[in-house]
Amino acid sequence: MKITLSNRLCLAAMLTLGAIGYTTSSFAETNKLVIESGDSALSRQEAAMQKEQWNDTRSLRQKVNKRAEKEFDKADVAFDARDKCEQSANLNAYWEPNTLRCLDRSTGRAINP
Numbered sequence: 001m002k003i004t005l006s007n008r009l010c011l012a013a014m015l016t017l018g019a020i021g022y023t024t025s026s027f028a029e030t031n032k033l034v035i036e037s038g039d040s041a042l043s044r045q046e047a048a049m050q051k052e053q054w055n056d057t058r059s060l061r062q063k064v065n066k067r068a069e070k071e072f073d074k075a076d077v078a079f080d081a082r083d084k085c086e087q088s089a090n091l092n093a094y095w096e097p098n099t100l101r102c103l104d105r106s107t108g109r110a111i112n113p
Contacts, residue, residue, distance in 0.1 A: 074100075088113035 078100040085095045085102030092105040093113050101110045 084113045 081100070081102060082095050085093050088102070090104075090111065090113060093102050093111055094105055095101075096103050102113050103109065104111045
């Protein structure tokens with residue numbers, strides 16, 4: 001079988017058209033990738049509810065913090081008073097741990113060392 005120039009051109013044209021058809025069909029397929037930030041209406045609503053709850057409990061948190069601060073201050077003052085009572089020159093002075101006061105052994109009254 002003799003291949004002529006026209007047969008070669010025809011074959012080349014058919015191969016070119018087939019290749020173009022194949023590549024355009026592969027480009028026609030598209031895949032869609034959607035990346036969400038996680039910021040949806042539901043998550044915004046949950047965040048708003050959490051913020052509202054945090055704000056509502058603010059006064060309670062402040063009360064708890066004030067109470068803890070008062071307890072600390074009370075213990076701090078008692079510690080200093082105990083040191084003064086124990087270092088007092090008054091021999092009748094003693095520290096009462098239940099009442100956190102410096103008392104006189106003979107009278108039982110509170111004294112200021």
